[in-house]
Amino acid sequence: MWKWREFFPPLLSPVSLGEGNTPLVPLRHLAGVRVKDERANPTGSFKDRMASLAVSWAQAQGFRTVAVASTGNAAVATAAYAAAAGLNCVILAKNGGMASSGMQRSLLEMGADIHFTESWHERWTELERGVREQGWYPVSNYRLPPVSSQPVGVRAYRSLAYEIAEQSAWSVPDWITVPVSRGDALCAMVAGFDELRQLGWIPRVPRMLAVVRFPSLQEAVRSGRAQPLPSKYPDRVAALSISDPQATAAAVHAVRHSGGDVLVVDDEDLAAAQADAASHGWLVELSSAAALAGATELRQRGQEGDIVALVTASR
Numbered sequence: 001m002w003k004w005r006e007f008f009p010p011l012l013s014p015v016s017l018g019e020g021n022t023p024l025v026p027l028r029h030l031a032g033v034r035v036k037d038e039r040a041n042p043t044g045s046f047k048d049r050m051a052s053l054a055v056s057w058a059q060a061q062g063f064r065t066v067a068v069a070s071t072g073n074a075a076v077a078t079a080a081y082a083a084a085a086g087l088n089c090v091i092l093a094k095n096g097g098m099a100s101s102g103m104q105r106s107l108l109e110m111g112a113d114i115h116f117t118e119s120w121h122e123r124w125t126e127l128e129r130g131v132r133e134q135g136w137y138p139v140s141n142y143r144l145p146p147v148s149s150q151p152v153g154v155r156a157y158r159s160l161a162y163e164i165a166e167q168s169a170w171s172v173p174d175w176i177t178v179p180v181s182r183g184d185a186l187c188a189m190v191a192g193f194d195e196l197r198q199l200g201w202i203p204r205v206p207r208m209l210a211v212v213r214f215p216s217l218q219e220a221v222r223s224g225r226a227q228p229l230p231s232k233y234p235d236r237v238a239a240l241s242i243s244d245p246q247a248t249a250a251a252v253h254a255v256r257h258s259g260g261d262v263l264v265v266d267d268e269d270l271a272a273a274q275a276d277a278a279s280h281g282w283l284v285e286l287s288s289a290a291a292l293a294g295a296t297e298l299r300q301r302g303q304e305g306d307i308v309a310l311v312t313a314s315r
Helices: 002-007 047-060 073-085 101-109 120-134 151-167 184-198 216-223 249-258 267-279 289-300
Strands: 024-026 033-037 065-069 088-094 113-117 175-179 207-212 261-264 307-311
Touching (some): 033 151, 033 289, 065 120, 101 113, 175 289, 184 249, 207 216, 207 289
Parallel strands (some): 033 307, 207 261
Antiparallel strands (some): 024 033
């Protein structure tokens, strides 16, 4: 990823574990669809890009502790890069909400300090208190209405756009399908493609299909609303990585700017897409299967162009 360092904030000594430059692989069972395979990152997810840049920036600014509200891939990525940098790492997680016992064990092995809260929202309250009172560097959001994660870290996701363009011989796909919760990668990719367009390296920004678990983003995009409203949240959601019930204004802008659309899926749709991917050799996280569900949906709509599906994680 750091081959693109001229596009990032200036850092003399970035913290890297070899993230980025992930393969762009054609699907044998879905013609014209390629997978941007973020499973190939050091901890198995696209969150490594953000963690590398965010932790690098925190270290350069003299912070001793980084903190993130997460029960999954962002927690693992932040802990890994904090360990590589020699920084303390605090993970805010809902009691009983950790993605798996194996993930919790990995976090502890990397030296992370896990703080459990009684509710999802209390994670943000405690993170804000730690930032204000203990000088933590926040990697994730703690605001309502929700905004993106730490903006310096989010900028790293622009490298996805740079890589896809370079791997496509400075052409761009017609569509990119993206699993979306708050839309950090979605927004950064649109911004990254726009940078390349302004430089004259590519002719246009690809259209984005944001694949979401809840209808907040779709309702805002289609109604003309700038600030999305929250969706009703059920008691249990399997696809935790895309489970934010309220989309961000930035995600609305990104979808509109790309001329794209929003697809709402449920856990059953994702399980079917995950099973179909596995039957063809692709083992992906349930939430990551959203990208493949999106690619299938575009084909069913009659879209015949080149599609890239962003598979964000392996677990």
